[in-house]
Amino acid sequence: MTASTVPAKKDRGAPTLSDDHQTIRIQEVPVEESVVSITDLELWYGSFKALHGVSLNVPRNKVTALIGASGCGKSTLLRTINRMNDLVPGVKVNGQIVYDGVELYGSDVDPVEVRRRIGMVFQKANPFPKSVYENVAFGPRLVGFKGDMDALVERALRAAALWEEVQDKLKQSGLGLSGGQQQRLCIARALATEPSVVLMDEPTSALDPMATDKIERLIEELKKDYTVIIVTHNMQQAGRVSDRTAFMHLGKLVEEGPTDQIFFNPRHEMTERYVSGHFG
Amino acid sequence: MSERAPDRRLPAAKTDMFDPGGANTRRRNRNRRLFGWATGLPILLATGLLAILLYDVVTDAFSWQVIEPNNSGVSFSFTDGFRFGGTWERVVTLDLLEQGLSQEEIDETLLDPEARRIYGARNRVELMLWAEGMPLRYVVTSSRDRHLTDLTLAQGFARRSEMEAALEPGQLFVLNPWLDIAFFTKNASRTATMAGLGPALVGSVMLILLVIAMSVPLGVGTAVYLEEYARDTASTRAIELNLSNLASVPSVVYGILGLSVFVRGIGLGPVVLAGALTLSLLVVPVVVIAAREAIRAVPGTLRQAAYGLGATKSQVVARVVLPNAIAGITTGVVLAVARALGETAPLLLVGAAAFVPRLPDGILSIFTALPIQIYAWVSENDVEFTHVASAAIAVLLAILFVLYAIAFRLRRRFGRVA
Numbered sequence: 001m002t003a004s005t006v007p008a009k010k011d012r013g014a015p016t017l018s019d020d021h022q023t024i025r026i027q028e029v030p031v032e033e034s035v036v037s038i039t040d041l042e043l044w045y046g047s048f049k050a051l052h053g054v055s056l057n058v059p060r061n062k063v064t065a066l067i068g069a070s071g072c073g074k075s076t077l078l079r080t081i082n083r084m085n086d087l088v089p090g091v092k093v094n095g096q097i098v099y100d101g102v103e104l105y106g107s108d109v110d111p112v113e114v115r116r117r118i119g120m121v122f123q124k125a126n127p128f129p130k131s132v133y134e135n136v137a138f139g140p141r142l143v144g145f146k147g148d149m150d151a152l153v154e155r156a157l158r159a160a161a162l163w164e165e166v167q168d169k170l171k172q173s174g175l176g177l178s179g180g181q182q183q184r185l186c187i188a189r190a191l192a193t194e195p196s197v198v199l200m201d202e203p204t205s206a207l208d209p210m211a212t213d214k215i216e217r218l219i220e221e222l223k224k225d226y227t228v229i230i231v232t233h234n235m236q237q238a239g240r241v242s243d244r245t246a247f248m249h250l251g252k253l254v255e256e257g258p259t260d261q262i263f264f265n266p267r268h269e270m271t272e273r274y275v276s277g278h279f280g
Numbered sequence: 281m282s283e284r285a286p287d288r289r290l291p292a293a294k295t296d297m298f299d300p301g302g303a304n305t306r307r308r309n310r311n312r313r314l315f316g317w318a319t320g321l322p323i324l325l326a327t328g329l330l331a332i333l334l335y336d337v338v339t340d341a342f343s344w345q346v347i348e349p350n351n352s353g354v355s356f357s358f359t360d361g362f363r364f365g366g367t368w369e370r371v372v373t374l375d376l377l378e379q380g381l382s383q384e385e386i387d388e389t390l391l392d393p394e395a396r397r398i399y400g401a402r403n404r405v406e407l408m409l410w411a412e413g414m415p416l417r418y419v420v421t422s423s424r425d426r427h428l429t430d431l432t433l434a435q436g437f438a439r440r441s442e443m444e445a446a447l448e449p450g451q452l453f454v455l456n457p458w459l460d461i462a463f464f465t466k467n468a469s470r471t472a473t474m475a476g477l478g479p480a481l482v483g484s485v486m487l488i489l490l491v492i493a494m495s496v497p498l499g500v501g502t503a504v505y506l507e508e509y510a511r512d513t514a515s516t517r518a519i520e521l522n523l524s525n526l527a528s529v530p531s532v533v534y535g536i537l538g539l540s541v542f543v544r545g546i547g548l549g550p551v552v553l554a555g556a557l558t559l560s561l562l563v564v565p566v567v568v569i570a571a572r573e574a575i576r577a578v579p580g581t582l583r584q585a586a587y588g589l590g591a592t593k594s595q596v597v598a599r600v601v602l603p604n605a606i607a608g609i610t611t612g613v614v615l616a617v618a619r620a621l622g623e624t625a626p627l628l629l630v631g632a633a634a635f636v637p638r639l640p641d642g643i644l645s646i647f648t649a650l651p652i653q654i655y656a657w658v659s660e661n662d663v664e665f666t667h668v669a670s671a672a673i674a675v676l677l678a679i680l681f682v683l684y685a686i687a688f689r690l691r692r693r694f695g696r697v698a
Contacts, residue, residue: 116590
């Protein structure tokens with residue numbers, strides 16, 4: 001099969017994004033109601049510009065989904081919120097992220113402190129090769145937690161809907177749990193440091209539908225106490241769990257608004273094509 | 281797919297697809313056997329050579345000898361019998377008891393260093409006598425007995441009846457175990473029957489402990505720095521390149537360095553510490569390379585998880601990276617130490633002594649080590665020293681075997697964790 005035999009896919013004038021595209025905002029969240037407020041964020045990996053002036057207000061105690069095709073910068077955006085991108089060599093950030101009134105990229109802000117307040121769950125469950133208990137206790141131990149560790153571990157495991165399943169095997173290795181349980185263990189581990197915002201980077205992409213369902217129910221529960229920002233490739237998942245959705249394309253935020261608006265009444269043609277599964 | 285792949289079906293099968301014993305199957309089976317032989321042969325060869333080496337060492341570490349005892353110093357009978365590994369104190373005690381001394385008198389005598397020296401030099405638990413199928417000890421005052429014939433273990437068994445038939449009155453045909461328990465504690469000696477590994481063993485152990493104490497912190501620290509902290513600059517890359525080169529520099533070069541820097545430069549002299557420093561130079565690059573590999577093998581997802589929980593860089597290193605790399609690091613250290621244990625050239629240059637009559641009493645004492653002692657014994661004129669050297673080689677091989685077994689076990693445990 002040679003390239004010339006492939007029919008061009010973008011035949012009927014595929015929608016494009018103008019260079020000076022202004023994000024379309026539906027029922028915009030006021031700054032005073034947001035817990036994280038991103039303004040004109042630009043990010044470079046070396047000479048590659050991965051984010052082009054993204055602005056987004058994330059409402060408190062809601063689930064915000066970031067969607068978009070691979071390489072659109074949604075994971076990058078997520079990782080700027082708890083400054084995980086600082087760990088990538090050659091990264092440069094311009095713009096503002098305000099969290100609880102603090103400018104996260106201010107010169108006097110310690111990224112370690114940021115990560116203790118903004119937890120993160122990764123795409124692939126990554127429990128430490130330690131016991132279930134020690135996995136959850138890892139974060140509190142980092143700050144020399146002196147209180148009742150048993151109670152803290154139980155609280156975190158209950159919050160992650162895992163307590164019933166693991167209360168008899170707290171001393172066993174976290175690697176012995178099933179894939180879905182491991183991911184919920186990672187959520188419990190993130191909750192144990194008592195953050196106010198939880199970032200989730202495609203948390204269910206490696207899980208089967210049953211385990212995915214449990215995590216989605218869990219996310220519903222979590223928003224009572226936490227603000228959740230979730231990156232997902234799964235349109236149905238974004239539709240099911242999120243209150244607001246932001247659609248990104250090539251480092252730009254195309255459109256953001258309440259999830260039902262984005263899915264059923266998108267303003268931009270690209271958003272429409274993406275959420276209906278025509279590209280990406 | 282707009283274009284189909286060209287029709288390239290297999291040629292029509294000559295036999296049935298399921299043709300046990302058919303032409304294709306036969307050809308494949310033949311090829312498989314040939315391939316098996318071709319790959320198995322080198323392994324067979326290597327195993328065979330190793331077996332020959334071990335056989336040679338073991339059969340040389342024991343020897344059958346015809347002895348003409350000079351009984352003037354010994355009036356000892358074998359009613360009691362000694363188990364393998366009896367001590368000369370016990371021989372002397374039984375001997376003196378037979379001469380009518382009380383146990384208290386004997387104990388008192390044996391406390392006197394001068395008496396100990398005389399009795400110790402005269403009475404050695406050396407030779408086994410073959411009596412009614414049971415090995416018994418024969419006490420020899422080595423300086424007086426005459427060793428007439430010397431046969432290896434295999435030769436002795438083959439020609440035993442012949443030799444025993446040819447014995448003249450007063451002569452004994454005995455099995456001499458050069459490698460017995462006393463061999464580990466005896467000091468060096470000019471006489472083969474009295475020579476032991478004591479100082480060499482202690483010297484080697486001291487060297488190894490010092491090498492571990494110096495090279496592990498340095499090597500692991502360097503590895504952590506290079507993997508976790510160093511930026512990718514020209515100087516970092518130069519260091520990395522040099523590390524790989526240093527690991528393959530001939531050890532004698534390190535010996536020259538050790539001689540000029542530690543022995544002469546700092547003025548330590550030919551002491552344990554100078555030897556250990558020189559061997560550490562040899563070991564550090566190997567440890568660094570092994571530790572870096574182990575650190576690199578720690579999954580990045582674990583680091584990310586720890587950073588995501590608000591760990592500082594040093595916390596990530598101390599609580600995630602090192603605990604997960606420790607098995608790999610230990611394996612590398614054990615292998616590097618095993619190499620250092622067998623190194624001869626650098627120690628020769630640093631001035632390890634061939635003859636050390638007593639145990640080293642500190643890190644600033646003159647010393648010898650196992651490979652040096654073996655080298656010295658092999659160079660001796662006396663045929664009997666061949667046996668002593670073989671016994672020492674057997675000991676060195678056994679230690680190396682144990683070290684490699686430890687490394688192997690660690691590696692397997694490491695594999696299970698990951």
